[in-house]
Amino acid sequence: MELDLKALWLTTGIANFGIGELFMILVGAVLLYLAIARRFEPLLLVPIGFGAILSNVPVAGMAGPEGLLGYIYHVGIETGVFPMLIFLGLGALTDFGALIANPRTLLLGAAAQFGIFVTLLGALLLNYLPGFDFSLQDAAAIGIIGGADGPTAIFLSSRLSPELMGAIAVAAYSYMALVPIIQPPIMKALIPAHERKVVMEQLREVTPLEKILFPLMVLLVTALFLPAALPLIGMITFGNLLRESGVVDRLSKTAQNELINIVTIFLGLGVGSKLQAESFLTVETIGILLLGVFAFSIGTASGVLMGRIMHKVTGGKVNPLIGAAGVSAVPMAARVVNKVGLENNPHNFLLMHAMGPNVAGVLGSAVAAGLLLALLGGGG
Amino acid sequence: MELDLKALWLTTGIANFGIGELFMILVGAVLLYLAIARRFEPLLLVPIGFGAILSNVPVAGMAGPEGLLGYIYHVGIETGVFPMLIFLGLGALTDFGALIANPRTLLLGAAAQFGIFVTLLGALLLNYLPGFDFSLQDAAAIGIIGGADGPTAIFLSSRLSPELMGAIAVAAYSYMALVPIIQPPIMKALIPAHERKVVMEQLREVTPLEKILFPLMVLLVTALFLPAALPLIGMITFGNLLRESGVVDRLSKTAQNELINIVTIFLGLGVGSKLQAESFLTVETIGILLLGVFAFSIGTASGVLMGRIMHKVTGGKVNPLIGAAGVSAVPMAARVVNKVGLENNPHNFLLMHAMGPNVAGVLGSAVAAGLLLALLGGGG
Amino acid sequence: MELDLKALWLTTGIANFGIGELFMILVGAVLLYLAIARRFEPLLLVPIGFGAILSNVPVAGMAGPEGLLGYIYHVGIETGVFPMLIFLGLGALTDFGALIANPRTLLLGAAAQFGIFVTLLGALLLNYLPGFDFSLQDAAAIGIIGGADGPTAIFLSSRLSPELMGAIAVAAYSYMALVPIIQPPIMKALIPAHERKVVMEQLREVTPLEKILFPLMVLLVTALFLPAALPLIGMITFGNLLRESGVVDRLSKTAQNELINIVTIFLGLGVGSKLQAESFLTVETIGILLLGVFAFSIGTASGVLMGRIMHKVTGGKVNPLIGAAGVSAVPMAARVVNKVGLENNPHNFLLMHAMGPNVAGVLGSAVAAGLLLALLGGGG
C-alpha cells in the first residue's frame, strides 16, 4: 500500500505544481475577472483565461500533444484555419455600407496602421536591453498588436512567431478593451476643440448592388496587389458576399452565428494553450505588454492626424475624431469616437461616420499582416 | 532598397498572374453571377465560384497543401466525408411520404438513371476525338452528372476521378439550375397532350410508423444487395430516421440546419479548389460541359418514357409527366412537372405526385453511384 | 459477361454476410426499437443503433479506416475529444444551484461511486470463469458503467479498453434508461417508510456570483488534488462558466445546442462503429451486460445508505431517498426520487433536493474516472 500511496501522491496537482504554473493560473483568473466583471472582450478572454488555467495544471497535459487544447492548437491555430473562419464570420456580420458611402475613410484605416510599424521598431529597439532577443519575425508579430484586431494578431503570430502568441493575443484583446481609456486623451490632445465639433453631412444611401460588388472589388484589388493578404481578406469578403448576395441567407446566418461561435470557443482555448508558464513567464512578455499600449496610442495618433489632414483637404467637411476609429477594435473605437464627439457637441452623432474608418482599419491591418507575411514569412 | 522593391514586386499578384488564372477568375465571377443574379443553385455555386476565384490567385496558395481550401479538400472531400454529411442533412430535410404512398414511382427514379450510363458511353466515345483520354473511371464520374444530384456527383468523382471534379461539379449544379429550360421541350415532345392531362388520384395518408420503417427498409435492401451504395444511402436514411423517429428532434434540427450549412460552405469552397487553371482549362472540361446537357436530356427522356409505360400498365392512372422528376434535382424537377402539368390542365396539381419520383431519383443515382464504385473503385 | 456477373455477385451484401454481422444488425435494430418505441436515451441510442447497423454491413467498410464511422472514431473518440465536448455542453446546460445551496449532497454523489469499484471487482471475479480474461484496465472501464454517465464511460473506455467500448456504452445507456425500474425496489428495501416521508426544507436562493465562482472552485480543487480528472471536470466547469458568467451568452447557447448536438450525432455513430460482430459478439459482452445491472444497483444502494447516514447526522433533515440520485443518470434518477417521494407523501416534492446529488454524481464519476486513469492509464 505504501507504494500505492506514493503513486497516488504523485498524481496530485499539489505534488507537481511549480510556482510558474501557479502564477499563470492567477493570470488566467485575472483574465477571467477582466472578462466577466469588467467586460473586457469576454467572447475571447473567457475562453483564453480558462484555457490558460487548464494549460498550467500539471499532470493533466491539457495543452500537450495528446490534450484537448493541444489538439485544438494543432488543428486550428497552427494551420491558421480558425482565424480565417473568424474572418468569414466577421465578414458575414459586417455591414460595409458606411465605407462604401465614403470610401476615402479607407485612408484613415491606412494611417492607423502606422502603429503596427512603430511598435515593430519599438520591439527591435528593446533588443538593446538585456534579456530581449526578438527576431524581425517576432517584432512583426508584436507590431500587429497595433492593428487592434484579435484574429489578425493570432493569425500573424501563428505564422511568424508562435511562441509569442500567448502574450500577443492577451495584449491585443486587453488593449482593445482599454480603447475607451487609451484613446480619448490622445484624441483631445491632438485635435483642437473647434475641429472636434465639426458636424459631418449624412451618408448617402448605398444600393444593394454596391454592397454585392464591394467584397468582390476588395478581393480583386487584394489579389492583384497583395495576394499574401488573401487568407484574411479572402475570407472576410467571402463572408460579406454570403451576407449581401441575399440568395444564401441560411449560409450567412450560420457563418455569423453557430460557426463563428464554435470557432471562437476553440480559438480561445487554443490561444490559452500558449499561456503555459515556461513560454509566457519571460521578460519578453513584459516587453510585449508595454509595447501594446504604445502600439494603440501610436495607431490612434496617426489615425487622428490623418483625420486632420482630411479635414484640411476637404475644406472642413471631415471631423478628425473619426480618424481614431481607424485602429479597428470594431465597434468599440467607433463608439469612443461617437462619445467624444457628443462631449463636444451634444447633437453630433459620429457613429455611422466612424464605422467607415473602423471597418477600414480591419482591412488595413489585414493588408499589413499580409505584407509582413509576404516579406518575412519565408524565413529570416 | 532596390532588392527590396523587387522582392515586393514579386509578392504582387500582377507579377505572377498567368492568362489561365485570370480566365478562371472570370469563370468564378460568372458562376457568382449565375448564382446571385440568376439564382442558379446559389447555396453551392456561391461558395464554388468564390472558391474558384481564391484558388486561382497566384502566391496566395489558398488551394495548396497549406491553404485553407487545400485543407478543406483534404479533410472533407478527399475522404468523402462532406458529401456524406450533406446526405445526412438531406435525409433529415426530406419527407419521403409521397414515395411511401406510391412506391412504384421508384421505377421512374430508376429509369431516369439511364442518363448516367448513356453519358458514360458518350464520354468513352469522345475518346475517339483527339485530346480526350477518359478512363472508365473518368467516364463513370462524368456520367453521374446525369444523376442530377450534386453531392452524389462530388462523392463519386472524389473516389474515381478527383482531377475532373471541378468540371463535373460545375456541370452538375449548372444544369440542375437549367432544369426548367432543359426539361419542358423534352416532356412535350415525348408525351401526347392527352396523357399530359391525366389527373392522378390523391395520395393516401402515410402513417408515422411507415415513415419510421421506410429508412430502415431502404437501408436493409441496400445492405443486402449493394453495400457499396451505403456511404450515401446509409447517411440519407440515418438523417431521415432522425427526422421521422420523433424522439431526437434536436439532432434532426441540427442536421438539417447548422450542420448541413457549415458543410455546404466548406464543400463549396473545397470543390472550388478543384477549379484551378491547370486542371480545369482543358479540352476535357469542354467535353464534360457538353456531355452534361446531354446527360440531363437523356435522363429526362428515359424517365418520361418509363412514365408512359406506367401510364399504359396502370390503365391510365399515371401522368407520364412525373417521370421527368425521376432525374432528382430536388425539388426543381418536381416543380417543373407541376408547371407543365398546369399548362395542360389548370386544375391538375402534380407537385406531390412528382415528389415521389423526385426523391426516388436521389436514391436511384446514389445506387448507381454505389454500383459504379463497386465495379470500378478498386482500380481499372 | 460471366466474370462480370461473378464480380457483381461478390459486391452484394448477401454473398458476404456472416451470421455474426446479421446478429449485430439485429442488435442495432433492437437498440433503435428501445430508443424510438421505449424512449431509452434516444439521443445516444438512435445514433449508436444506426451506427451498429452500418458497421456490420460487409463490403461497405463504413467502420473501417477509410469509412465515415472509422474516421469519426479515429478523430473524435480515440482522442477523447468528443466526450470532452459533450461535457462542455453538459456544463453549459446544467444549473448547479441545488448543489451550491446544499453542498453536502456532494457526499451522496461520492458514495454512489461505490458501484463503480464493486463492479470493477465483479469483473475481476468473472476472470475465474472460463472465457473471461479482463485486465485491470478492462475491469476499470467496465466498472465505470456504475457511474451511470455515458460520456464518462465512453471517455474512460476509449483510454483504458477501447475494444470493450461497444458493450460498455450499450450497457451504460441501456441501464440509464432502466433507472426507473432498477432503482425503486432498492430504495424501498433499504429505507424505512418513515424516513422516506421526510419533507426537506426549501433550498436557499443562490446568488449569481456563487454560480460564477462555483465552476472555478470545482476546477481548483480538481487541479490541486486530481489533475487526471481535468479533461472531463475542466470541460464541464468551462461550459458552466460560459453559462453563468452572463457575458458570453452566444457561446453558451452554441455549446448547449448546436455544438453538443453535432458532437452527439458523431459520438453515437463512432461508438456504433465499436459494435462490430468480431469484437462485440463475445462472452465478455454478456459478462459486461450482467455486471451493468449489478453496477447500477450497488451504486443506488450505496447512495441510499449514505443518505441514511446523512439523515441520522443531520437529525432527520435529509430524506435518504435523494441518495439514489447520486448515481448521476441526470435527470432521470432525480425524477425517480421525486416519484418515489410522492408515493410516500403526495405533497413532498424532492426534485430540487435530488438535483444536488444528481449533478454531484456526474462530478463524482468524473473524479473516479480521473483516478482510474491516473493509476491505470500508463499501462498495466
Next chain:
Amino acid sequence: MSLAEQLLAGLELTLTGMVTVFILLSFMVLAIGWMSKLAHRLAPPSRSAPMGARSKSDTAEDKEIVAAISAAIHRFRSARG
C-alpha cells in the same frame, strides 16, 4: 485497353448498371409495400389518421390565430393612419 474494348466495357457497365438499379429499386418497391402492410397491422392508420387530422386542424387553428393577429394589427393601423 483499346478504345473499342473500353467502349465494350462501357456497354457492359450500362447493361449491368441499369439492370442492377431496376432490380434493386424493384425490391424496394416490394419491400416498402410489405413494410406498409406491416406498419398498418402494428399501428392501424385509423389511429394515425385522426392524428394527421388533428395536426391539420392545428394548422388551421394557427392560421386563424395569424388571421386574428393580423386583423387586430390592421384595425390598429387603419385607426391610426
Next chain:
Amino acid sequence: MSLAEQLLAGLELTLTGMVTVFILLSFMVLAIGWMSKLAHRLAPPSRSAPMGARSKSDTAEDKEIVAAISAAIHRFRSARG
C-alpha cells in the same frame, strides 16, 4: 499477475478510489462553503435576492402576457366559431 494478485490490486484500487473520491468531494464541500461566504461578502444576497425576485415577477409577467394573448385568441375564436 495471477487472478488473486489481480483481485488484490482491485481491492486496493477500490479502497484508494473510494477514499480519494470522498476526500476530494469533501474538500469540494468545504470549498463551496467558503466560496459561498466569500460570494455573499462580495455581493450580499440581499442585492441578488430582489434580482431573483424581479426575475421571478418577470416570469410571472410573461405568464400574464401569455395569458392575455391566449385569452384574446380564445375570445376571437369563440366569437368566430
Next chain:
Amino acid sequence: MSLAEQLLAGLELTLTGMVTVFILLSFMVLAIGWMSKLAHRLAPPSRSAPMGARSKSDTAEDKEIVAAISAAIHRFRSARG
C-alpha cells in the same frame, strides 16, 4: 544580423509597409468609386432608394406593431393590477 542592421531592416519594412498599405487602400478608394458608378448605372439608386424607403417603413411598421402589442399588454396589465 547586428542589432543596427536589424533596426535598419525594420525601418525599411516600415517604409515599405506604410507605402504599400497606402497604395493598396488608395486603389481600393478608386476601385470602390468606380464600382459605385458602375452599380448605379446597372441598377440606378432610384430603384433601390424606394426599396430602402420601403424597408424603412417596414421597420416603422414593425415598430408600430410592437407598440400596438405593448399598448395592449399595458392596458391589460393596468386593468388587472
